Amino acid sequence: MKVGIVGAGFVGATSAYAIVMRGLAREVVLVDLDAKRAQAEADDILHAVPFVHPAEVRSGDYAQLRDCRVVVITAGANQKPGESRLELLRRNAAVFRAVVPEVLDNAPEAVILVATNPVDAMTHLAASLAAERGLPAGRVFGSGTTLDTARFRSILGRRIGIDAQHIHAYVLGEHGDSEVFNWSQVSVSGIPLASFSCEACPGRAGVEDRAEIELAVRGAAGQIIEGKRATYYGIGSALAHIVEVILRDQRGILTVCAPLPRLVGLEELGGLTLSLPNLVGGKGLMSSFAPSLDENERAALLSSAAVVREAIGRMEG
DSSP: OEEEEEOOSHHHHHHHHHHHHTTOOSEEEEEOSSHHHHHHHHHHHHTTGGGSOOOEEEEOOGGGGTTOSEEEEOOOOOOOTTOOHHHHHHHHHHHHHHHHHHHHHHOTTSEEEEOOSSHHHHHHHHHHHHHHTTOOTTSEEEOTTHHHHHHHHHHHHHHHTSOGGGEEOOEEBOSSTTOEEOGGGOEETTEEGGGOOOTTOSOOOOGGGHHHHHHHHHTHHHHHHHHHSOOOHHHHHHHHHHHHHHHTTOOEEEOOEEEOOOBTTBGGGTTOEEEOOEEEETTEEEEEOOOOOOHHHHHHHHHHHHHHHHHHHHHHO
16 A cells, blocks of 8 residues: 655654554655655655565655555645744645645545644645545545544543543544543543542542643643654654554544534534544545533534634635
């Protein structure tokens, strides 16, 4: 199986590395405007192949994306000093209006996974460009709050003293400050968090601890960037996980983002791109679900949706 990655910066290269380490693809192609950087990253990853799984890793142009099952788009501009979020949004929109048609022309059968920030708006634009060419809904979606959800589970698991893989908890809405924590549905191995009790566990996570946990999740990226100027291991692994779900048709439930259908109880969100639990399989996003929300969570989700709607409007305006 073949995977393409457009954008060979920290996130793109790390996702390629994670894909190779997990043995997900027989061929990985890195495409970047900076061909020298793409070649260097591809060679560096290729030299790790003898220690893991057989794979061909190389750089190339858009034509080399032919026959890819999945194309991950991480390409985008970095924020300049003094540049506003709106200015960055519009610059990345210009990048996408050039990149996405090239991907569609050269890999028309691929599932396209967007990771460029702000991911909700960039995914909305990519999905719109794909729809104009008649691609089926669900073939284009973004990483959304997949990483936020992983951070939530990791921080909550550490707090309680339970392996994060046994914690079910979702972050919904915008991939950003307005994201919504679906506390009312958090469970530990099927036991509601409010009912969970374990004498062998060193910690607790009660209602009084929620604000602190949310702050840690929301501030995770900023803390990492302050310490090492970029985040890439978490999102690189998240992208590799999503790619695995697609390539192996695992039919996983992931908080990716995509233009939403009209969901019962959340009709206001129809057509808007943000993250909810979604069923993902071999052909992309298959179905979206309206999660169970308490009154406060529903209000927060609608507020988060308004933030995303404004960003999309400014990008298109």
